[in-house]
Amino acid sequence: MIDVMYFAWVRERIGEPRERIETSAATVAELVDELRAREPRYAAAFEDLSALRVALDQELSEFDASLDGVREVAFFPPMTGG
Amino acid sequence: MTVRVQTESFDQGAELSGFAQGRSDLGAVVSFTGIVRDEAGTLDRMEIEHYPGMTEKAIASIVDEATRRWSLADCLVIHRHGPLRPGDQIMMVATASAHRVAAFEAAEFLMDYLKSRAPFWKKEFTKxxxxxxxxxxxxxxxALKRWEE
Known part of the structure; x- marks a missing residue:
């Protein structure tokens, strides 16, 4: 089981801020493919990966990164702090 | 080094009066305050979302990197989240160093990284x-590229 979190418009498109997911995905990209196949709202949120960023256990990461040992995955648009 | 992530406003005067107090080895304090801008006059409010947990870690790591690059006696970062109105303060950074170049550069570095590497997202609500x-x-x-080593 893995905790998946969504922020900003990704959260709005998917309709919830977080969920626990049973997955056998080895990488972030595989997890994204599984989510896309679920329902249109996921396909809409993950339509363009270049518009998204991913964090693994609260550290910025990449879509080809391994999910081995990861407890928390977060998807969000590029950050706009400051 | 102080990092605060909060919904409530802050008093930048009070923050600066208490910043790096009682030190005689300092030559410079630089501060920056970010304010909600509404150039077109159409903005009702802004809401800032963040990623609790990651936000604090990301800012701490940006501050660590700044203290590794410049000799800083102290460093302050305050960033708000939640609903904000035009004219409200969003955030402030302050740096203290023996010399002004280090204090200015470190403050710019902090701002550049907070903009793109701290997990905040701004949503605007128009009138x-x-x-x-x-x-x-x-x-x-x-802006981050100029800091690449």
């Missing part, structure tokens, strides 16, 4: 009832 997530700017990402 007409429209909403829009603020897009990251290409310039913001380019």
């Amino acid at each position: 007409d009832g429209d909403t829009d997530w603020v897009d990251a700017k290409v310039n913001d990402e380019d």
Whole structure:
């Protein structure tokens, strides 16, 4: 089981801020493919990966990164702090 | 080094009076305050979302990197989240060093990284009832390149 979190418009498109997911995905990209196949709202949120960023256990990461040992995955648009 | 992530406003005067107090080895304090801007006069409010947990870690790591690059006697970062109105303060950074160049450069470095590497997202609500997530700017990402070693 893995905790998946969504922020900003990704959260709005998917309709919830977080969920626990049973997955056998080895990488972030595989997890994204599984989510896309679920329902249109996921396909809409993950339509363009270049518009998204991913964090693994609260550290910025990449879509080809391994999910081995990861407890928390977060998807969000590029950050706009400051 | 102080990092605060909060919904409530802050008093920048009070923050600066208490900053790096009682030290005689300092030559410079630089501060920057970010304010909600409404150039077109159409903005009703802004809401800032963040990623609790990651936000604090990301800011701490940006501050660590700044203290590794410059000799800083102290460093302060305050960043708000939640609803904000035009004219409200969003955030402030302050740096203290023996020399002004280090204090200015470190403050700019902190600002550049907070913009693109701290997990905050701004949503604007116009007076007409429209909403829009603020897009990251290409310039913001380019601004990081000048700090690459």
